[in-house]
Amino acid sequence: MNLMLNILLNVFIAFFIGSILIGLQRKIMARIQGRPGPPVIQHLLHTLKFFIKESAFPKTAAMPFYVAITAMLFVIWVAAVIDGPVTEGSLLLIFAIYTIQKIGEHNAGSSSGSPYGKMSCVRAVYSAAAEVPLFAVLIIIYLKAGTMNISSIINYQSIHGPLLFTIPLAAIMFFVLILSKSQYSPFAITKGKDIVSGYETEHFGLLRGYLMISESIAWYMLLWVFLTVFLGPLSLPAYLIGMVVLSAIVAFINAVTPILNPNHSVMMQVSFAFIGIAGSIVLLMI
Amino acid sequence: MNDATYLIYIISFVLGSIVGLVLSYRKYTAPYVTKNIDIIALAVSIIGWMLVINSHLITFIPVYLNITIGIFLVAMVLGMRPGYGRYETVIGFIIAAVVWIGTVLV
Numbered sequence: 001m002n003l004m005l006n007i008l009l010n011v012f013i014a015f016f017i018g019s020i021l022i023g024l025q026r027k028i029m030a031r032i033q034g035r036p037g038p039p040v041i042q043h044l045l046h047t048l049k050f051f052i053k054e055s056a057f058p059k060t061a062a063m064p065f066y067v068a069i070t071a072m073l074f075v076i077w078v079a080a081v082i083d084g085p086v087t088e089g090s091l092l093l094i095f096a097i098y099t100i101q102k103i104g105e106h107n108a109g110s111s112s113g114s115p116y117g118k119m120s121c122v123r124a125v126y127s128a129a130a131e132v133p134l135f136a137v138l139i140i141i142y143l144k145a146g147t148m149n150i151s152s153i154i155n156y157q158s159i160h161g162p163l164l165f166t167i168p169l170a171a172i173m174f175f176v177l178i179l180s181k182s183q184y185s186p187f188a189i190t191k192g193k194d195i196v197s198g199y200e201t202e203h204f205g206l207l208r209g210y211l212m213i214s215e216s217i218a219w220y221m222l223l224w225v226f227l228t229v230f231l232g233p234l235s236l237p238a239y240l241i242g243m244v245v246l247s248a249i250v251a252f253i254n255a256v257t258p259i260l261n262p263n264h265s266v267m268m269q270v271s272f273a274f275i276g277i278a279g280s281i282v283l284l285m286i
Numbered sequence: 287m288n289d290a291t292y293l294i295y296i297i298s299f300v301l302g303s304i305v306g307l308v309l310s311y312r313k314y315t316a317p318y319v320t321k322n323i324d325i326i327a328l329a330v331s332i333i334g335w336m337l338v339i340n341s342h343l344i345t346f347i348p349v350y351l352n353i354t355i356g357i358f359l360v361a362m363v364l365g366m367r368p369g370y371g372r373y374e375t376v377i378g379f380i381i382a383a384v385v386w387i388g389t390v391l392v
Binding site: 040045 | 289290292293296297299300303304307317318364365367368369
């Protein structure tokens with residue numbers, strides 16, 4: 001297939017699936033909490049809605065950074081799709097994209113000039129200290145499989161079986177990272193409702209639409225990375241089932257746990273990361 | 287199944303959900319009713335699930351077209367306004383699953 005067409009197809013798939021999965025999460029959370037909840041496609045409709053709304057720019061916004069950051073967040077996650085499902089390239093690149101996402105969250109918050117955005121910006125730096133080590137759990141995969149190339153990791157698993165069973169601690173730690181990226185999770189301090197919508201609070205119209213698209217693609221990509229590097233070669237329907245199951249588990253956890261205080265959130269994530277990395281290395285040596 | 291077919295299925299699901307949502311808001315004014323079963327929605331759900339799960343039984347239409355139409359119909363019922371379409375979806379799925387199990391056993 002033509003590379004450009006392949007990229008477009010995968011970006012659209014990532015956007016649609018990511019949006020529907022976020023909607024599904026909200027629906028499951030609502031049902032657990034005894035509410036009717038929004039329709040499953042609500043997040044997708046919200047995203048599309050912002051593209052036909054007026055784009056207002058606050059006087060306090062730091063231009064052109066305020067606009068550029070939304071494009072940057074969108075572009076990096078499209079790059080993640082190209083590196084992931086399209087070319088099955090390097091995990092290191094996805095790690096780099098994830099760290100840029102944290103910088104993006106920080107800058108989106110600070111460039112708006114809103115106090116809520118600024119609070120979110122501080123929390124983004126704070127949480128990066130915890131989430132980046134969690135992502136670094138992927139180094140365990142290198143120690144086990146001897147490669148950071150996604151297609152090689154898939155080949156390794158087709159011969160030796162899924163890495164989920166050989167390095168389970170690393171898989172759990174990566175799941176904690178996925179959990180922390182979901183919207184209502186106990187670790188979602190950058191977008192906690194105590195600061196309205198965090199770094200997205202002062203982004204309206206088209207800009208908010210781009211932020212929401214990147215959010216959907218990011219969710220799809222994190223689930224894709226988890227399923228690919230821990231469960232090995234999967235067919236497209238298997239990916240879909242895996243993503244629905246993971247989103248449902250995350251929704252269940254989010255529905256029954258309150259958001260943590262930022263200090264507690266970060267300390268808990270760092271503790272998880274330490275247990276994951278140290279425990280996995282110990283397990284590898286035994 | 288390649289990526290393009292996959293995307294068509296997803297778009298079919300999204301369009302079906304939007305149509306279901308709009309139609310159900312026009313049809314029902316009560317905000318949240320859990321007990322009633324809508325016969326039309328039930329029929330749509332059964333046809334949809336049959337097309338999705340038992341697409342191999344209908345040979346005169348290409349399988350991907352069967353599934354696309356089936357997903358659209360399933361999504362129409364599943365995507366109805368909150369509180370509607372749940373029983374219809376479950377009943378439709380069960381009937382289609384029973385037929386599928388029957389065809390596998392026979």
